[in-house]
Amino acid sequence: MKRLRITVEGIAYEVTVEDxxxxxxxxxxxxxxxxxxxxxxxxxxxxxxxxxxxxxxxPAGAGSVPSPLAGTVVSVAVSVGQTVAAGExxxxxxxxxxxxxxxxxQAGTVSAVNVAPGATVTEGQxxxxxx
Amino acid sequence: MAISKALADELERRRAVALAGGGEKKAEARxxxxxxxxxxxxxxxxxxxxxxxxxxxxxxxxxxxGMESREIPGDxxxxxxxxxxxxxxxxxxxxFTVSGGSLGEIHAKKICHTLDHAGKAGVPIIGFNDSxxxxxxxxxxALSAYGQVFYRNVQLSGVVPQISVIAGPCAGGAAYSPxxxxxxxxxxxxxxxxxxxxxxxxxxxxxxxxxxxIGSAEVQASVAGNIHFIAExxxxxxxxxxxxxxxxxxxxxxDPPHRIEPELAIADDPVLDDLVPEDPKAPFDCRKxxxxxxxxxxxxxxxxxxxxxxxxxxxxxxxxxxGFVANQPMVKAGALDIDASDKAARFVRFCNIFNIPLVTLVxxxxxxxxxxxxxxxxxxxxxxxxxxxxxxxxxxxxVIMRKAYGGAYIAMCSQDMGADRVLAWPSAExxxxxxxxxxxxxxxxxxxxxxxKRAKAKELAExxxxxxxxxxxxxxxxxxxxxxxxxxxxxxxxxALRGLMSKxxxxxxxxxGNIPL
Numbered sequence: 001m002k003r004l005r006i007t008v009e010g011i012a013y014e015v016t017v018e019d020x021x022x023x024x025x026x027x028x029x030x031x032x033x034x035x036x037x038x039x040x041x042x043x044x045x046x047x048x049x050x051x052x053x054x055x056x057x058x059p060a061g062a063g064s065v066p067s068p069l070a071g072t073v074v075s076v077a078v079s080v081g082q083t084v085a086a087g088e089x090x091x092x093x094x095x096x097x098x099x100x101x102x103x104x105x106q107a108g109t110v111s112a113v114n115v116a117p118g119a120t121v122t123e124g125q126x127x128x129x130x131x
Numbered sequence: 132m133a134i135s136k137a138l139a140d141e142l143e144r145r146r147a148v149a150l151a152g153g154g155e156k157k158a159e160a161r162x163x164x165x166x167x168x169x170x171x172x173x174x175x176x177x178x179x180x181x182x183x184x185x186x187x188x189x190x191x192x193x194x195x196x197g198m199e200s201r202e203i204p205g206d207x208x209x210x211x212x213x214x215x216x217x218x219x220x221x222x223x224x225x226x227f228t229v230s231g232g233s234l235g236e237i238h239a240k241k242i243c244h245t246l247d248h249a250g251k252a253g254v255p256i257i258g259f260n261d262s263x264x265x266x267x268x269x270x271x272x273a274l275s276a277y278g279q280v281f282y283r284n285v286q287l288s289g290v291v292p293q294i295s296v297i298a299g300p301c302a303g304g305a306a307y308s309p310x311x312x313x314x315x316x317x318x319x320x321x322x323x324x325x326x327x328x329x330x331x332x333x334x335x336x337x338x339x340x341x342x343x344x345i346g347s348a349e350v351q352a353s354v355a356g357n358i359h360f361i362a363e364x365x366x367x368x369x370x371x372x373x374x375x376x377x378x379x380x381x382x383x384x385x386d387p388p389h390r391i392e393p394e395l396a397i398a399d400d401p402v403l404d405d406l407v408p409e410d411p412k413a414p415f416d417c418r419k420x421x422x423x424x425x426x427x428x429x430x431x432x433x434x435x436x437x438x439x440x441x442x443x444x445x446x447x448x449x450x451x452x453x454g455f456v457a458n459q460p461m462v463k464a465g466a467l468d469i470d471a472s473d474k475a476a477r478f479v480r481f482c483n484i485f486n487i488p489l490v491t492l493v494x495x496x497x498x499x500x501x502x503x504x505x506x507x508x509x510x511x512x513x514x515x516x517x518x519x520x521x522x523x524x525x526x527x528x529x530v531i532m533r534k535a536y537g538g539a540y541i542a543m544c545s546q547d548m549g550a551d552r553v554l555a556w557p558s559a560e561x562x563x564x565x566x567x568x569x570x571x572x573x574x575x576x577x578x579x580x581x582x583x584k585r586a587k588a589k590e591l592a593e594x595x596x597x598x599x600x601x602x603x604x605x606x607x608x609x610x611x612x613x614x615x616x617x618x619x620x621x622x623x624x625x626x627a628l629r630g631l632m633s634k635x636x637x638x639x640x641x642x643x644g645n646i647p648l
Contacts, residue, residue, distance in 0.1 A: 069466070070500070070501065096464035096497060097411075097464070097496045098412055099412045100461070123503075
């Protein structure tokens with residue numbers, strides 16, 4: 001049994017994949033009875049990264065900057081290797097008769113610029129990756 | 132002649148037990164986490180000395196599982212009335228230090244009594260939610276008790292403002308009471324809100340998740356859109372309640388707390404001229420415009436984290452309380468999508484219920500195109516905007532700042548939706564669709580024959596924009612009341628509002644409209 005997260009049309013699904021040719025897997029644990037919600041989150045599991053709405057092949061990581069909407073790249077303000085502060089302009093998109101400034105979600109170093117001016121991008125497409 | 136000492140002492144003894152709640156130890160543990168106890172929350176809410184409690188001596192009626200002999204002071208909830216800024220307000224505060232704040236029949240009866248009182252007295256009701264959930268030992272009785280609370284939340288909806296503070300766990304069915312109220316404030320830490328927790332989700336679906344991913348204030352505010360404000364702590368939550376109340380009437384039959392001066396200052400504000408970028412494609416922050424329009428720049432933004440492509444909130448213009456609805460060109464080009472429509476539509480209806488005039492600031496390129504939007508029902512959600520505006524009878528003033536295209540122009544309270552005054556800036560573009568798109572349809576033949584298609588399209592688009600998107604075209608057809616300089620906006624709105632305070636508009640009698648939900 002293998003657990004995977006796949007993204008279809010921007011919605012992340014978690015799936016469990018079973019290889020039928022492989023050695024029989026241990027029976028799935030019985031479904032626990034539905035209990036009343038616990039009052040506190042003290043022992044809640046550690047947070048996992050929120051599913052990122054993503055279109056490109058590369059899985060989206062914490063440093064990925066996805067496009068908030070479909071549009072055309074007007075200009076790119078950064079290049080690979082450049083360090084950026086949180087909020088610093090990375091690139092400008094044009095969509096819906098309006099320019100949309102894409103800022104850095106956090107400080108970091110630009111490790112990839114996936115688009116060039118004139119490129120059309122889809123919602124969720126990773127534009128820039130920060131390390 | 133005096134009351135018997137024994138009787139007086141007995142009262143004091145009973146009071147002391149009830150007031151101690153879960154006891155000093157549990158209260159100290161709360162304080163160590165920088166949290167307030169249930170009683171401290173009410174003390175912070177009400178002006179000192181104004182709290183009048185009811186149900187201090189309530190006793191639970193759990194008769195099973197060894198609960199018969201257990202003391203549950205106040206049955207885990209504190210209820211009563213008091214004053215905020217000189218105005219009466221009702222409130223309840225669940226006490227997690229008493230039996231986990233679990234909801235049993237008497238606990239719910241106290242809440243219901245408070246809600247009933249709020250309805251009869253016509254005063255706002257504030258609820259502090261901090262409860263482990265239903266008291267399992269009371270079984271289906273506890274379940275019915277939730278139903279009793281929900282039923283009253285619904286009866287009071289549209290009668291008195293209802294504000295919920297989530298200051299602890301609020302799980303399962305308990306989450307539906309806040310969901311039925313008008314505004315929900317959640318503390319950033321120590322509060323969770325969810326229907327099915329991570330364990331249940333994992334058990335049923337196999338999905339691994341965490342409380343942070345489904346039930347935190349952050350998620351509820353930004354992704355789910357279930358709450359309206361995040362408070363940094365209990366004191367901040369109370370401060371937000373005070374702030375909200377400062378804009379709200381006590382009930383639907385009263386006017387909100389306007390601060391009208393006899394003299395109205397009519398002055399231009401040149402800063403507004405400078406706020407509008409020359410380039411129609413350059414984004415600008417609509418909140419900056421709101422801050423210039425609102426008295427003293429005082430603007431209480433609601434749901435700031437959710438659907439940021441539209442901005443909603445309260446302020447005053449010339450002393451008159453207004454609800455602002457503004458497209459935000461900095462986010463998603465200001466286009467209307469499902470979440471933005473839901474957010475704005477409910478706010479418009481709230482304002483209408485409580486006699487708060489609406490000021491709509493328009494810079495909208497249209498509804499957001501997308502497979503997702505269409506498949507998730509943007510038609511139904513966008514229709515909520517039309518429904519809310521068209522059914523609102525409060526004064527409605529619309530300012531078209533820049534773009535106002537297609538159906539979104541109508542959805543942003545065009546004159547056809549019953550706007551009492553539509554003002555346009557010289558930068559306004561009002562048209563059935565964008566110039567580029569329109570040109571492709573209108574000049575299909577010319578474009579296919581042109582040598583340089585791109586140059587021809589650009590030329591035609593400029594012509595179209597100048598001629599057919601101009602605010603003077605709309606003003607000429609009387610869809611726009613007047614074209615004004617941005618600097619004149621504040622005084623124009625203030626003056627128009629003054630003239631609309633006596634607005635009366637009736638609708639055909641009916642149970643209620645059928646808003647597309």
